[in-house]
Amino acid sequence: MAITGKPLAATAGSMIFQRGGNAVDAACAMLAATCTMWDVLSWGGETQALIYNPKTKKVIALNAMGVAPTGATAAFFKSKGYNFPPEYGPLAATTPGTPGGICYMLAAYGTMSLKEVLAPAMQLAAGYPIEAQTANSIERGKARIKEWPYSKAVFLTHAGENREAPEAGEIFVQKDLLATLQKMVDAEQAALKQKKSRQEAIMAAYDRFYKGDIAKEFVRGSQEQGGLITLEDLARWKPLWEEPLQTSYKGIDVYKLQQWTQGPMLLQSLNILENFDLKSMGYNSTQYIHTLYQAMNLAFADRDFYYGDPYKAPEEPIKGLLSKAYAKERAKLINPTANNDKAGPGDPYPFEGKTNPYIELLKQRGFPIDTNSSRNFLPAHDTRTGMPTPGSVPASDVAAATPPQEAVDADYLDRLWRGTTSVEAADEQGWVVSITPSGGWLPACIAGKTGVGMSQRMQSFVLDADLNPFNVVQPGQRPRVTLTPSIALKDGKPFLSFAVQGGDTQDQNLLQCFLNVVEFGMTAQQASEAANINSNQLWLSLGGTKTADRQPKPGHLLLHDSTPAATREALRKMGYTLTFDDRTSGPINLIFFDWKHSSFWGGSSNHGEDYGIGW
Template identity: 30%
Template sequence: MDIDPVGFNSHRSVLVCKNGCVASSQYLASQVGIDILKQGGNAADAAVAVAAALNLTEPSSTGIGGDAFCLYYDSKTKKVHGLNGSGRAPGKLSLEVLHKEGYNVDNPLPVNHGHSVTVPGSAAAWCATIEKFGSGKLTVADILEPAICMAEEGFPVQKITAHSWAKGSWLLKDERNEHGQDLLVDGQPPRHGQIMKNKSLASTFREVATKGTAGFYEGRIAEEICKAVARFGGVMSMEDLKAHTTTFEEPIRTDYKGHMVWEIPPNGQGITALMALNILEGFDLKAMGHNSAEYLHTLIEALRLSFADVAQYCADPSKVHVPIEKMLSKQYAAERRKLIDNKKALPNVCPGERLKGCDTVYFSVADSEGNACSFINSNYMGFGTGIVPAGCGFTLQNRGLNFSLDPTHPNVVAPNKRPYHTIIPAMVTKADTGELLASYGVMGGFMQPQGHVQVLLNMLEFGLDPQQALDAPRFCIGHGHTMGEGSLEHVAVEEGIADQVTSALKVMGHNVTPNIGGYSRALFGRGQVIARGPWSFIPGNGEGSVYWAGSDPRADGAAFGY
């Protein structure tokens, strides 16, 4: 009998704590967040500290060379705020430029081309999160200090991270990428348990700690970013970096059976989850049975219909009109609901070219005052381009690959435009009182809205606690990392869903790949949940002063509290 190299068979109880909580994909990063909370920082302060620590400990998923989004719950006002920290295309990049260089729908950019680098938004997002939502008790330097110390002194690499580090290390070894060696040990990716140092990243963090956003978007770091992008054929300029701004967004939301679910609006894909929930609200999901064939079929079809619309319309709303109100209307959901036949799968409903998505980190933080921060940070495809600017210690994202190269599409590449974005944080509040119910998310390309729906319904419809909700096996339509014509016909099913269920899905017309396990479980994303308040899984259904938290077993992390 073959032994699963990762395991996924250990019991983990849901964490319950009183004063504060962090759930992330790395143990060390979760501990950093707890330390910041104990120093008097709030959820926003701790979230940025966790983001920096994850840049160090899980660079094959995230970093300051990528983008970030967050939702912040203010317990005093009971209001959910949104922050969009995604970057834009260089001012000199256009579809015409790409066409002249031979790139088009049939010949897309390589994953490590300089043109795929959009302006990194994370540094500005981190500073804006602290300035707008932070406690005011800690400085940026205080918040980044734990990651700086860990970068200088070294940290042991965790198991699943070591696997993904090795998988993406070919980008760091590219002969044009001379500073890719900064993220290797003697020319090789670090092994599980090996000590890794990154003094160049510590230097970058110190620049931001002392100079704020100017330390990243002007001066030495900005110059090195432009030089590195140019070496790989890109056109990013110092002006592009200096002009970057973070935007504060009014979150979009929908009421699912008295639970207000919040997402970041486009250019992000969070609207996909909300549209699917609107469709699903009209079904008696609980009566179908958890992860039954009928249940999974209904979720699959609702998500496929939602993806079809989002693929057609989602783009940078500052450049093109996105019909958000129509897409989120209950009437529109009712019309889409009629298309679902509980006996046979819909034909392929997703138009257009293939989009890509990949590894990310999602994490959640809550503090003793009842504030919460739902935060997500990403390089896009693993290490992104893998391009490392000299003396900086981080890789540059390749988020620009998610622009369309179809001149008629709203998401077509254009100067200073944000691309369709896959990374999405989420929150849940009580629809009538505004009380916080959950800060949660699931990372992983186009798996993300699918994970949001599945994990939420595990709790809402079936009474699973946050850890059980994350432990439960999932499906992934498309391929998780791609979406486009033909791709949504495929349904991957995780090990743990009964064989008779997958057989029934095949009879219904679904193209199913069953029993996916081991490291391949990464396809189904990695989530984190912090909940409080009146959920059915809470004894007495109402102890609102206690946090209930879970961390995805598909990653290296855990939920920590105090």
């Protein structure tokens, strides 16, 4: 089974399967193809993966997230007037992670050569009929693309005309990218001629990208356009193999990446929701929607304050955050009849035998930990024009003052849903791969003559410790990202492999997809297409350079257009501000493992170009 964000890229995965490759080989081919097709990411972005190894019967994690470069400090960005690092351009770039991620995965667990796995992507780089979606995205972003000479040369194939981007169906050629991929393959093939092993040859290609002539041109092109990345930054960086984080929900073991992603938020939500009888509430009933929203908000509040790079101080209290006892205490905060606008970070430290060093900071933020005290209704960071000052009026009056139909602006929703792609693969040997790669999306700044679009993930850092002391930008640190693939095991065997695009909505949608299967018995395709809800009561991880752009919107709830009138009215009475859309999730891709019949069920959402091929 091969599923990803573009039909041609899914075809690349199926081609690898037909040539005898395993799921890791196929996943690498799909990842390379989606990067080449600018499927809301490119080669200079980042890769995060979960892999089930049937030989060890373990889930392993790959951290191929780039790091902040030399000179990327909070003081540097503040001196330029930013509240967060920028969204676009050379200063938004972490070191590229995806080329290294592909090399590491392929060398460790694949069976093929890099030449074989990159063949479909190289054919695409040599020229393919570009789709309307990507071509129109280039046209929409052309004003920014014109700021960067190497991007302009690649993307604006009709410069000076009314439409400067390629037309749908036009053969889109990327000569520089093709040359870069060819250099990697040449390095591998030269190593093989020297009698190097398959793994050593792949790492020779890795070295050429991160330490050789590709690296030199990448750094030259980045710095020419104002970027900070140095040759030393590229040479020092490397992907990391990790132990994933895990929780159990009703006997199903769910695995996520570590706290440098938002993945633990889903695990925390499951721990909280395990204290409720969700099935008896009914799918998308008023009570189910309310309970789900409240649980997610509590987990998001912890994410927004406590998650960060585990390889840099301070150490995140992840054991406490994932404690079942902590989740039970968090569950007690859920009011069954009203939204909790003041949901804030909890105190997980006692649940790992420690004292919280940030209690005073939390109090300054308007989040006293004592749940029995009289607290401000709104967090101190969320006072907005037209809203009462925290603590100035009773909670009931604040709820009444909130407009019941306040519109969520289009820019905010774009930042909330900002997409990427996902890759799902499984084979008959038992290998399972789930990847949520991203970065370097359009409009991308291309680094010199490499054809490689640079990452924009720096924007997920904060510049002030009072927002999140674990995620303040510093050289060599990974930003806390939204990217979050998932694998679940049942009875020690693969049960679900699932991922989705869509910024801060990813784990919201994946949580509901999981529950759709586990609690409501949906098939893979039903679960991928089912109507979801989205909470806006969280700090946005992407977009906007001002604090106001990212602040939570307490009580704001996105529902599907099909939501019954009675449910809408009941939710409004509970204090919610409702918006509606026919799209309530990014494209969810998943594989369900049917052990009763020894078969795979694939699902790919109807919300995009995502596509799956099974054989």
